[in-house]
Amino acid sequence: MQRLKFNHVASRVPGPFGLLIGGGLFIFLAVLIAIYDQLAQENAALQQQWQRRQTLLAPQPSISQQPVVDQALAAEWLAAQQALNxxxxxxxxxxxxxxxxxxxxxxxxxxxxxxxxxxxxxxxxxxxxxxxxxxxxxxxxxxxxxxxxxxxxxxxxxxxxxxxxxxxxxx
The missing domain is CATH 3.30.1360.100 (General secretion pathway protein M, EpsM)
Incomplete structure (x- = not known):
């Protein structure tokens, strides 16, 4: 007696070409993740350097200096304050x-x-x-x-x- 075959569909196992493309994409993804992680660390270091330089370059307020008051600006400020009140x-x-x-x-x-x-x-x-x-x-x-x-x-x-x-x- 001859055996009956009910599954006429070809096998779903990928061929060697599909495995090669999938493996290559996986390796490419791993390399991209490593590059992204390295760039993120460098970016954080650069931001810290930039903030340190900004604090060094910022003028330090001197207590001994008297503020220079522009009379026209003071009048405008007073008028705006009255309008707000x-x-x-x-x-x-x-x-x-x-x-x-x-x-x-x-x-x-x-x-x-x-x-x-x-x-x-x-x-x-x-x-x-x-x-x-x-x-x-x-x-x-x-x-x-x-x-x-x-x-x-x-x-x-x-x-x-x-x-x-x-x-x-x-x-």
Missing amino acids: TPWLALLHDLEQAQQVPVYWLQLAPDAKRQHLRMTVLAQRRQQGWAWLDQLKKQPSLTNVKLTASESTEVNGLRMTTLQLEAAWTF
């Missing part, structure tokens, strides 16, 4: 509290030195702008609220009123 959040909160009617802000230009505020808004109707102006006058933090200009304009096909206002704040 301005209570912007409280001012903006009061402006939002006054907005009972739908107006659209176009411009808000505060001046921290003079505690002055210029605003440009759009209202759908002139009466809404006047009502908003009255609300601003009722705010305790705003003083000297006045309308400087009012103009009727067309925005996207709608008739709108542009209002320009000025006010001072007290904080």
Whole structure:
């Protein structure tokens, strides 16, 4: 009786050419890892040398030297500090509290030195702008609220009123 063979697929064992390519790639990978490790060590040594040189070249602060102050720079610094000390959040909160009617802000230009505020808004109707102006006058933090200009304009096909206002704040 003849034996039956159910597996007609050729053997999966790689030939000598495949083993040679695989072994060569493995050796190449080992060499690359060794080179990378050597470069990483050299890089760490160079960074340490660079940091040592930077600390040697950095000027040492002398306690006996008086700092030279530029008057213009000092004035700018003081103005910036005053602008930072301005209570912007409280001012903006009061402006939002006054907005009972739908107006659209176009411009808000505060001046921290003079505690002055210029605003440009759009209202759908002139009466809404006047009502908003009255609300601003009722705010305790705003003083000297006045309308400087009012103009009727067309925005996207709608008739709108542009209002320009000025006010001072007290904080």
